[in-house]
Amino acid sequence: MNIDEIVEKAVKGEIELHEIDNFLEANAAMVARRLALEKILGISLPSIGSTILDYSEIKNRNAENVIGGIQIPVGIVGPLKVNGDYAKGNFYVPLATTEGALIASVNRGCKAITKAGGAKVKIIFDGMARAPIFKLPNIDSVVNFLQWINKNLDKIKEVAESTTSHGKLKEIQPFVLGNNVWLRFVFETGDAMGMNMATIASEAICNFIESEFTEAKCIAVSGNMCSDKKQSMVNSIFGRGKTVIAETLIPSTILKEVLHTTAEAIHEVNLRKNLLGSARAGNVYQFNAHFANIIAAIFLATGQDMAQVVESSSGYTWTEVRGEDLYISVTLPSLEVGTVGGGTRLPTQREALSIMGVAGGGNPPGSNVKKFAEIIASTVLAGELNLLSALSNKELGRAHKMLGRGIKA
Ligand SMILES: CC(C)(COP(=O)([O-])OP(=O)([O-])OC[C@H]1O[C@@H](n2cnc3c(N)ncnc32)[C@H](O)[C@@H]1OP(=O)([O-])[O-])[C@@H](O)C(=O)NCCC(=O)NCCSC(=O)C[C@@](C)(O)CC(=O)[O-]
Ligand SMILES: NC(=O)C1=CN([C@@H]2O[C@H](COP(=O)(O)OP(=O)(O)OC[C@H]3O[C@@H](n4cnc5c(N)ncnc54)[C@H](OP(=O)(O)O)[C@@H]3O)[C@@H](O)[C@H]2O)C=CC1
Structure with a gap:
């Protein structure tokens, strides 16, 4: 049977869409499936169909019944100075998102942290659980x-x-x-x-x-005490994936010049919003402003399992006023990430990992993913620092009008 005949059979329901794989080479099957779906629905899907994805690589590894790919803008933040045990130096970090202002926001946080000497970061637990x-x-x-x-x-x-x-x-x-x-x-x-x-x-x-x-x-084999892809106290207390802490001290001059705010103002927003507000809202796991924004954007760019944003974005933002300077830390109890396996092998995701120098396995094994985890936690710190600053000086609406709706303030 040629591709047209197979498409016709799928349209008539004589073969299931996933059965097209039995008749055609993988990439031809991906095209035939999309063409059949277009005919069944009476629509055209040229954008989804225009993809660099190689279905012969994805099949039996990443996805089934594939009809093409989805494209999401990817932006870059950095340089971000990271003083970790594995990540040492200045890094550019890819963020995939459709939320205007997010990349600019995190980038300003990176600028402030880098000018202040960088983010100190430590991994205090490493272990993936199945229960x-x-x-x-x-x-x-x-x-x-x-x-x-x-x-x-x-x-x-x-x-x-x-x-x-x-x-x-x-x-x-x-x-x-x-x-x-x-x-x-x-x-x-x-x-x-x-x-x-x-x-x-x-x-x-x-x-x-x-x-x-x-x-x-x-x-x-999974009894939900693991806990995968669900918020849970067990992950928060024992850790799952990596438990990572990042901290920095931002001098008052940088608070003023880069973030247009003060240590007192940021600290008050953190106390009343992230801590008291989250408690009053009945939130048990997310005493932060937007860990999920940074985690989701890095996960999407680098081929992580998106459903694990649920627990990977839990955590705490802590601030202290030290003189006129600001001490700020973020703690992520269950950051679940990899630099091999899963979606990390896909070409665009692998390139995104290579921007940070963490694509593939490390030497010794485990060192690459720990470097990646340290970079992620430092970027989360940048995101928190900047959003708290923006909230403290009432920039949020204006920024999103300009960068989310294209309207000049
Ligand atoms: C938008 C800014 C940064 C402007 O801030 P600004 O200080 O007016 O900008 P600027 O033009 O003076 O630039 C300062 C720096 O910002 C960065 N920057 C500036 N523009 C860009 C750009 N186009 N692309 C990349 N980077 C950019 C860049 O680092 C730049 O330094 P430079 O490189 O020029 O030396 C600021 O107003 C801001 O951060 N606003 C807050 C936006 C924000 O944080 N949004 C987060 C998402 S909100 C959300 O999803 C969650 C939420 C809020 O609902 C959660 C909750 O309930 O809390
Ligand atoms: N099964 C499930 O219940 C769930 C599955 N997932 C999915 O699981 C996938 C991720 O699973 P994961 O086990 O991470 O990935 P993989 O299933 O891709 O396994 C990793 C593979 O890489 C090999 N490997 C080579 N070099 C290294 C290295 N340096 N470090 C570690 N392993 C190396 C491992 O070999 P070896 O094993 O011999 O060491 C193994 O074969 C994702 O696609 C995710 O979506 C997500 C949630 C639940």
Whole structure:
């Protein structure tokens, strides 16, 4: 069958859109699927169809039933001076967004931080968690199960690590409710974000447990105590991915000249907005102004899993007035990122990672992603510093009129 005949069959419903992959080479299948959809809907999709994506690379790795690609503007902020353990020096950071004023905002924050000597940044925890849920017959069995797990830690580690060369089982955190037990497995995952790695290793552990401790039945490899793609106290307290802290001290001259404000004014906005306002709103995880803006824009540009913006953007902004200067820090308890795997292998996303010098695996493994995490936290710091400044001097509406609607103030 040629491509026209296949399109016709898909339009008539004689083959499903995803079955086109069985008849054509990958890229021809992507085109045929779009042409069929255009005919079914009576619309044309030339922009989605005009893509540099190679479906033979994406298929069985990143997406199914593909009809083309979506383009999102990517802008650049920086140079941003980062004084980390892995990221040292001045960095340009790509942000993909459709929110006018966001890039300008973060860029001004970068300017202020760089002029002030940079952002100091530390990673204080590193571990990707997967938590299967087990059903036991009764609470005697729960206690025996926990003792058995403790006795068999070495064997469990061996089973897990037989599935991966980079994944290392660091720790098992047990949680109990009645006859239910969650085992929260925490892995080091090299430069990968690690969710596939941790899931595959956890499934192997579950099979081993079920065959050896037969009273335990694994109900689901993910029991939501992980917690993936959901806000949760467990991530906030224990950390998931990387827990990162970035801080800087901004002298009053820079506050005045670059940010048109004062330490007192920023501190008051932080206290009454980020801390009190978030508490009054019943927010438990996001005592910040807009971590999500920076996290989402970097995730989108660099091929991270967008659904993990949920927990990766949780965290706290802390400020202190020191003389006339401002101390400001951001704490991100669960930043889930990778420089290998997932969407990081796509061509535009890989280029975006290369702007920061973090594309691919590091030497030693894990060093590249830690450098990336430090750059992200420093950029979040720039975003917070600038938005708090803009709010303190009533710039927000004016900026968004100009850069979001194209209207001169
Ligand atoms: C827009 C500015 C920065 C102007 O600020 P300004 O001081 O009038 O601008 P400027 O023209 O004097 O430039 C100062 C610096 O800003 C940067 N800058 C300036 N323009 C650009 C540009 N086109 N492209 C790139 N960078 C730009 C750049 O670093 C520049 O330095 P230079 O390089 O010239 O030496 C300021 O008014 C501002 O930051 N406003 C606030 C906007 C903002 O923070 N928006 C964030 C998104 S809001 C949101 O989504 C969340 C929210 C608010 O709902 C959450 C909440 O509830 O809090
Ligand atoms: N399965 C699930 O439940 C979920 C999956 N996801 C998806 O999972 C994907 C991310 O999973 P993830 O495990 O990170 O990625 P991958 O599934 O792509 O696994 C990473 C691969 O890279 C290899 N590798 C090579 N060099 C390195 C290095 N330096 N550091 C680490 N690994 C290296 C690993 O080998 P080796 O293993 O031998 O070390 C492994 O094969 C995303 O697409 C995400 O959307 C997201 C949430 C849930």
